[in-house]
Amino acid sequence: MLQNETEPEEKAGLADTDLSGRTVLVTGSTSGLGREAALAFGRLGAHVIAHGRREQAGRDVVAEIEASGSSAEFMAADFADVDAVDGLVENVRTSVDELDILCNNAGGLFRDAGTTDLGVEMTFHVNHLSPYQLTTGLLDTLAEDARVVTTASIGHRGATLNIDRVAELTGFSPWAAYCRSKLANIQFANELARRLEASGSDVTSNSFHPGLIPGSEFSRSFVAPTRGVTDFLKTLPVGDTPKDGAATMVYLGTSAGVADVTGSYFARCRQRRAAPAARDEDAMCELWERSADLLGIEEPLVAYR
Numbered sequence: 001m002l003q004n005e006t007e008p009e010e011k012a013g014l015a016d017t018d019l020s021g022r023t024v025l026v027t028g029s030t031s032g033l034g035r036e037a038a039l040a041f042g043r044l045g046a047h048v049i050a051h052g053r054r055e056q057a058g059r060d061v062v063a064e065i066e067a068s069g070s071s072a073e074f075m076a077a078d079f080a081d082v083d084a085v086d087g088l089v090e091n092v093r094t095s096v097d098e099l100d101i102l103c104n105n106a107g108g109l110f111r112d113a114g115t116t117d118l119g120v121e122m123t124f125h126v127n128h129l130s131p132y133q134l135t136t137g138l139l140d141t142l143a144e145d146a147r148v149v150t151t152a153s154i155g156h157r158g159a160t161l162n163i164d165r166v167a168e169l170t171g172f173s174p175w176a177a178y179c180r181s182k183l184a185n186i187q188f189a190n191e192l193a194r195r196l197e198a199s200g201s202d203v204t205s206n207s208f209h210p211g212l213i214p215g216s217e218f219s220r221s222f223v224a225p226t227r228g229v230t231d232f233l234k235t236l237p238v239g240d241t242p243k244d245g246a247a248t249m250v251y252l253g254t255s256a257g258v259a260d261v262t263g264s265y266f267a268r269c270r271q272r273r274a275a276p277a278a279r280d281e282d283a284m285c286e287l288w289e290r291s292a293d294l295l296g297i298e299e300p301l302v303a304y305r
């Protein structure tokens with residue numbers, strides 16, 4: 001990581017923001033851009049709930065936030081496990097009265113083909129179904145003006161998603177599965193925005209591409225020769241840094257300039273146009289309904305059209 005790099009809240013032009021009394025949950029904040037965003041929200045005064053699977057890394061984030069003068073807690077939950085996500089929902093509800101900012105950031109690229117206990121391909125489950133389960137499970141814990149921010153990726157461009165085939169592992173490609181899950185992230189964020197708006201809620205939902213960030217732990221499941229290339233890139237000042245990526249998350253979570261913006265896609269703190277598939281209203285609606293079916297739950301924010 002570059003030394004003395006500008007912090008995300010400064011990159012986002014929000015260093016003077018005061019988040020005292022606000023509560024933020026950043027999933028996947030044991031490393032990478034989620035960690036940098038959690039630290040930034042803490043420096044701005046928020047109570048931060050950090051999340052991931054690695055307990056020690058979670059404790060380290062909490063200690064760093066507390067050293068900056070804010071309060072924080074760590075909640076572990078494996079996003080490949082439905083019961084663990086239910087447990088996270090319950091832990092958040094028990095711990096805080098309201099959630100002001102929910103950052104759906106946990107995720108990754110998983111090299112080996114496999115399905116979870118739900119019979120769903122792992123990448124789709126971890127990167128899409130669990131954020132869906134978490135967010136819809138916390139809907140009544142969200143503050144009136146809460147913001148939901150979902151970390152997507154430019155990789156959604158060119159991806160296709162057939163919800164009937166999310167259990168199929170034949171010809172599995174980790175990159176295709178990853179890009180498909182990131183398309184699902186944007187469709188989910190957009191559909192959440194539409195349904196919240198239709199229900200009269202002021203809660204916003206936006207998604208963003210954080211940049212191409214060799215300095216995070218995203219490449220942890222890569223193998224040679226790709227692993228060697230990404231490890232080398234980490235030593236060079238190329239691409240974006242985790243703090244760059246965190247800047248757009250902090251921007252969407254706190255900037256007054258986007259207080260009323262919902263159902264939009266961003267990169268580098270600016271609104272962008274997501275790929276047509278990410279804005280396909282029928283596909284968004286179908287993903288929403290079928291995700292509830294896969295999880296065996298009632299459809300949240302029931303259809304409005």
Ligand SMILES: NC(=O)c1ccc[n+]([C@@H]2O[C@H](COP(=O)([O-])OP(=O)(O)OC[C@H]3O[C@@H](n4cnc5c(N)ncnc54)[C@H](OP(=O)(O)O)[C@@H]3O)[C@@H](O)[C@H]2O)c1
Pocket residue numbers: 027028029030031032033034051052053054055057077078079080105106107108109126151152153154209210211212213214216217218219220
């Ligand atoms: N790096 C890039 O170039 C890039 C580009 C576009 C989008 N993104 C997106 O940015 C987000 C953050 O990635 P990153 O680059 O910061 O990588 P990272 O350093 O690997 O961070 C990923 C985070 O997700 C958590 N996570 C992964 N699998 C999990 C699981 N099964 N259950 C619970 N938590 C899990 C990890 O925590 P534990 O390991 O503790 O579980 C970690 O905190 C991801 O959604 C990724 O798709 C990254």
